[in-house]
Amino acid sequence: MSDFLPKTNLLPGDLVIQTAEMHAGGEKIRIIEAGFPELKGTTLLEKRKWLMESADQYRKFLLLEPRGQPSLTCALLVKPDSPEVSDVGVIFFDKDMYGAACGTAVLCVSRYAVEKKLVQPASPETRVVIQCPSGLVTTHVQYHNGRTGQSRFQNVPSYVFARDVSVNVPGLGEVMTDIAFGGGFYAIVPAHRLGISLTESSTDAILDIAQAVSIQIALSVQYSSVFRTLPFLESLRASVKLNHPDSNDLAFILGVIITSTDNDAKDTCNDPCVELGVFGKRQVVVRRPQALLTGLRDVTYKTGKWSERLAHGPCGSGTSALMALLYDNGVLGLGEKRQFRNAIVGTVFTGSVVRETRVDGAGPLGGSVSGVIAEVAGHAFFTGSTAFTVEANDPVAAGYLPYRDAVSA
Incomplete structure (x- = not known):
């Protein structure tokens, strides 16, 4: 087996991960809807750390070849630490690691939250508060006659x-x-x-x-x-x-x-x-x-x-x-x-x-x-939906890096 293939496949054989595919400004965002394991931890940062240390194979599964690509970022929706303050929590990760923030994903998640009725839509804009690893981000999504439009967000302090x-x-x-x-x-x-x-x-x-x-x-x-x-x-x-x-x-x-x-x-x-x-x-x-x-x-x-x-x-x-x-x-x-x-x-x-x-x-x-x-x-757009699966005899089921100089996945 190639040096740049994962050493083991730690994924369950009946795994099905469902996603919504989006982009904002042409940058691709994959929102994970179902199929991830229950994250351990009380806070969002604790859950992020557990995912990094104990279940990173799911990131590789979605973001390495043949399912992923370098320009893709995933947004995993989780319960926020304080539901009375924020509407949804999100953990970001890409082919390299787990990011603290992703403005492009925030634009996508905010429109997704309104479209999927995770919040109650209101005209002319619907307010969505997103808990990111970097902090709370307040977003507003245009909403008129049942249709969503452009999103805007006020970032954490810069x-x-x-x-x-x-x-x-x-x-x-x-x-x-x-x-x-x-x-x-x-x-x-x-x-x-x-x-x-x-x-x-x-x-x-x-x-x-x-x-x-x-x-x-x-x-x-x-x-x-x-x-x-x-x-x-x-x-x-x-x-x-x-x-x-x-x-x-x-x-x-x-x-x-x-x-x-x-x-x-x-x-x-x-x-x-x-x-x-x-x-x-x-x-x-x-x-x-x-x-x-x-x-x-x-x-x-x-x-x-x-x-x-x-x-x-x-x-x-x-x-x-x-x-x-x-x-x-x-x-x-x-x-x-x-x-x-x-x-x-x-x-x-x-x-x-x-x-x-x-x-x-x-x-x-x-x-x-x-x-x-x-x-x-900016304006976020839906591009499709996907169900990712595993076959037991697939030699690259866990994902692979197409680079000879890659560090171990």
């Missing part, structure tokens, strides 16, 4: 965590980056500091420099113990220790954003385009907005293990992190709307800063920090 974090990039030397939080932590660096242009450099050149930056970010940031099973993180000499106010299991870098201009420039353009995600080997998106749209171009490199893809849509959590930085720099005004366009597909999310806030326990030393509540809007 804020700048650290400025001028030094990373030593081979061939370039010391490069300064900023780290911002938008449901997950992202490192943000202007392209000119890396000696590239997002409009003129080749995609391969951008990929190469993004990979170098991503590796050095990993070497410069101290992760929580949940990631120390990854060999290249075991002996890091970190210059920055990430701190999440709710759980150290959520203190990790989701991705690196490379922007086309200085993020403190007053002429920053109107069309920032961001896509971020969790721990992938060469996951990069080049955004080149149309010539008539003077947009902030950016590229995101996703740090981590093995999967490889171009993202297919904008991203809510990454958008929120970038908006927090732009607002803190005086570039983005309160209530000012910006478009976040995926130049590959052409789909758009709209983002704005709704209000300022304070976040207790979120600073590098555990103190409070200034933050913002960011709002992101």
Whole structure:
């Protein structure tokens, strides 16, 4: 058997997992409706941890080949910790790991909740409160004459965590980056500091420099113990220790954003385009907005293990992190709307800063920090429904990685 096939199949022979297939902005989301085992734990974070440690074969079953693909994210609906406060809980996972946030999935889950009557529909908008690992997210779904439309959500508090974090990039030397939080932590660096242009450099050149930056970010940031099973993180000499106010299991870098201009420039353009995600080997998106749209171009490199893809849509959590930085720099005004366009597909999310806030326990030393509540809007669509099954004599029933350099699944 190939080195990149799972060693064992721990799935029950009568397994049937039912899902609803959706997308928002072209990014595919798989909502799990039935078939998962009962999760152990009292809180959502405890259930997420149990799933990671004791039942990860279900993630691999749905997201590895032949049923999954690198651009797919799953949303597992669970009972929220406080049903009187939130309507539904959700655990996110993709081919790499379990994410803290996924704005695209939030847009899909909110419309799903209204369509499936998990909440009582109301016109002109139906309010849906979703408990994510990163916190509570309030969403509103357009509802008129029995039909749902666009969704919008106000994210958990977004804020700048650290400025001028030094990373030593081979061939370039010391490069300064900023780290911002938008449901997950992202490192943000202007392209000119890396000696590239997002409009003129080749995609391969951008990929190469993004990979170098991503590796050095990993070497410069101290992760929580949940990631120390990854060999290249075991002996890091970190210059920055990430701190999440709710759980150290959520203190990790989701991705690196490379922007086309200085993020403190007053002429920053109107069309920032961001896509971020969790721990992938060469996951990069080049955004080149149309010539008539003077947009902030950016590229995101996703740090981590093995999967490889171009993202297919904008991203809510990454958008929120970038908006927090732009607002803190005086570039983005309160209530000012910006478009976040995926130049590959052409789909758009709209983002704005709704209000300022304070976040207790979120600073590098555990103190409070200034933050913002960011709002992101987009349209989610249903694409189908699926029942996934297992046959006992299928040699790849548990899923497989089509990469020779993959770590053990």
